[in-house]
Amino acid sequence: MTKQFKHVSYLWDEAKAAAMAGDEVALLIYRSNLLGADLRLTNYGGGNTSCKATAPDPLTGKPVEVMWVKGSGGDLGTLQRSGLAALYVDRLRSLKNIYKGMQMEDEMVTLFDHCIYDLKSKAPSIDTPLHGFLPFKHIDHLHPDAAIAIAAAKDGEQITKELFGGKIGWVAWQRPGFDLGLQLKACLDENPGIRGIMLGSHGLFTWGDTAYESYINTLEVIEQCAEYLEKHLGKARPVFGGPRMQALPKEERLAKAAEMAPELRGLASSHQRMIGHFTDDERVLQFMHSNDLERLAPLGTSCPDHFLRTKISPLVLHPETAADRTRLEAAFEAYRKMYAEYYEACKHPNSPAMRDPNPVVILCPGIGMFTFAKDKQTARVAAEFYINAINVMRGAEAVSSYTSLPRQEAFDIEYWLLEEAKLQRMPKPKALTGRIALVTGSAGGIGKAIARKFAQEGAVVVLSDNNADRLAEAKASFEKEFGKDTCAAALLDVKDAGNVSNAYRTAALAFGGMDIVVNCAGLSISKPLEEHTEKDWDLLYDVLVKGQFLVTQSGVDVMRKQNLGGDVLNIVSKNALVSGPNNAAYGSAKAAQLHLSRLNAAELGKDRIRVNVVNPDAVIADSTIWAGAWAEGRAKAYGVKVEELPAYYAKRTLLNQVILPEDIADACFAFVGGLLQKATGNVLNVDGGVAMAFVR
Template structure:
């Protein structure tokens, strides 16, 4: 049974964590102390429930809490070997757990356990960090709060910081919390309501102080030529440079991207202090662990052409990598973890916006959100003082902390299609929907492209929403629509790696009844449509220089001659040869092109539901509802082909086991001898 203390803690945490003014995603931690009966002794036992490592306050549940015996946690003070060996204390937390202990205790556990208060909140509000990173932060904190909030000089999170805060609370009984230099805030209370109220008082008082005392232009004046471009122009420019940026940012490890052109970002990019402030980097550990110590800034005005920017990017990227390697070399010791990659996580392009990168879409998006937090912090600090983040050496101690490395090593192995961005046409139903589901389940981000936007959106929602999939409307026979849809997908995830040309339709008619309109419609959608999608996707793939896959969902009809099907079968033969032609042309770029030849896929098919099934049933002299069974009976295996079988083939071709295969057609027809490839 969940205790009242835990229910109050979760409710408080969710309220605080749902407002970005209070803390950033997965930032900070909260706790509550209480008494429960020990099931072994039957005696009352003091416990502490504290947000575990890696959790998020806004979505915190009971399973995200670490549960420890308070007497044992406090007893660690007697065996603490000193700040030089404080990391050893983290392993000792396991010996303080109550029962199964819940989530893994975080490094901040002692901050909560040693502070003499029933409820403690540690948060990373932009307003609080602005004071914490101001050059005269201690003085400003006193001016802002008087003696209600104390100042704690910078110290890396850990056991000693918990001791420091506990001592300050003991020596300052009137205080409701502290500002942690370079870091954030901690507040406490005798009740959950009091702790929350004190946290909000610190956050709101700090913001009011900045608003009242702050200068009007903390980032300096606007620089001519660096003003934000009009929205349509900057988004078109972002789509044009994103694949190249993503390819550069993936030099060491493949990355997914996120684009942000919020007012806060665009203002920062337009101001005089952009370069010097960006060079100083972020300060709060949660910030730079996700954004790296500093961003890559494109040193060109927004008025520069796309071609000029693209020509400049490789040089800037190499300089960034050299600078990051030098940063690592300056501070690494023989015990430091190996360098994790020298590519930027944040790229700032004046006039256009911010590009952030990560191992998946959520990580990339959150990295961007954290840099917006950093911009807000810099604005606040500069408005009342001078922004002065913690020393570079301290940043390195956290970024390459053995405890952080251990956390990374515990992460699950990435799925086969992790970091890959799939663009699937006709994905609102049938085969395309099954393919979208399968590649998403294997870790890919998916652009669900379909003529019917409602269907596409329903699939994207099913797959998990914007961090997993986005819906785009596209008529693949329209060159402009294809270009716009590919650009939309690029803006969503940074590029494209895996294209599935699946959109199609069919009109079953004998030769003498087939009109020119029938012929043109099917060739426009499938032959021209596949060509247009492949061409525009290949532009992005070549710019990325990461290779890629293009899959054509052709048909057994591309090699099988059946009656009353001249237009459809001819266009499928066209698609089949496009596979061979593009495999030959794009192989030098590492782009593999393969095809899949299904037999009639009846169940869930938009084509069959749209009248094609009735026509084919009439040709073969069976009831429409029996068409799938009819197709199955004429195969060697005697099994009906389903959309999922085609999706399985897509994964087989793109999941890594057939990495040397291109120009291949894979039959998925349960064995139609007349369609055997020769």
């Protein structure tokens, strides 16, 4: 019978688990994925799980006890076997014989390598001994908000004892490591029969002799914590001391957030270019608009997993500050000064150099919460972690009073040499990491290829098109290939100023601003002069020329707010330079696009905004332009059949090459990828070599 829970999700499927019977590692993975699927149980990338089972020693063939535990990094919700570390239990426990105290903590991590059973397994994490010294077959270490609220309460130890009748042990806060593992074992020895251990300010350890017993024990303990908090919430005093102000109406909040985001992103990017995330989650709004905000926000978080992603404390911007650029700059400078003072006061002789002093979390009462990080996923996860922290503060304040990590303890976690080593091992950022690109006409053809190239090189991309079905298909394909944090989508008619504004609002709310604008949307009409209509003429000039003007104008406005410079790339055409038959409106509109690019380059250099042009020719693959009358018109003009056009265009070039969308994407990347930082006002022909189109 399915267990009934109110505050956690019971997801165990007996049939699926039965199919894994006898494979303890498979059951560990299954249990881990279920636990990671519920953010009320643990945050992204947080917590770890383990199992112990016998396996044959690869050298002797004799059975030995092996522990499989989530390795360094990774996430429980997506954990696979490759994410586990496998260690000999007896070797791991024998490390106690050489442990000489806290001064050896970092050395002990390197000794875990001598305990490895599976040489292909993931590197063991700092939490490995916390699992290894406990005797249970299956163990869960999670960071549930409900449990941490009690663990971070001033009276947390007493509350834990009374709530669970002594069945949950308590170990006071200590940085994870070998000694903490010994303390967990000592707590168990002193309290035989307990079903788990609460780690002060940190999280929860629970266990069982089977995967299911561990899973159900974990859920029951967290459910009991959550029920206790719910019973007390708002009883002794209003939640967070009650409201002191109200949020703006929803649409007004979003409009203000979109307006503010580029300025905030620019200021938050003084050290390195950041990607933003915005949320006006009800929990955030309740906290920001409460009487307790000024008291609680500076305290920072308690759980080290929260802290590492949200920094020592958030920056709180009051409405009058957020609305004034001078005050905004002063607020950021004050935060940077505070962070530098924190670093100087807490640093050790061997501490790594101070990292980026800008805030990660920015609270804007009335509007919402912004988070900024090196990429969208990290910014989004930082927001999720700060919501976890809000939940913890709310619960702790309901039953006692909230306590955060002491500043020195927080520093020792943030600037831990092992944490620094982990950061140094991270892959080098890609060329466009931290950049935001809007590509018009990106549901297919050249535009989609450009957007894809930019995403491959680390950018986040706003896909935009006037065809809703093609746009939805493009977004789905991008999410499948690159993940949901790589792209946003905006239905965009480039000749409509309101549509253009909405596209940039989408970019601001999704990512924080704009760095690269690619004007690629287009259409073609090929007719003799006498057959061209005024409607044809207006449509071509509205889309190609007016559209480029409107999209560039709004993009430049965003870039100026950021004060980070930027790039405008205009996909024009060989026809801007070459006179051909049956092409009066299209060719002249393309020429206008080209000259408008030159004019913009001359004007925007002072803002460090570079404007460059890529001139394609005859890019037929996946192009709506070539799907109908345009192809027929060009074939008629050149006296060939439609199906002969690709070969015809290739043969007339100096290189005798067919031009593909990916060729244009490569040219765009050449302009923005870092090697041409001092180039503006340029024209790059990607046409296989058409001598008549040579610029000089």
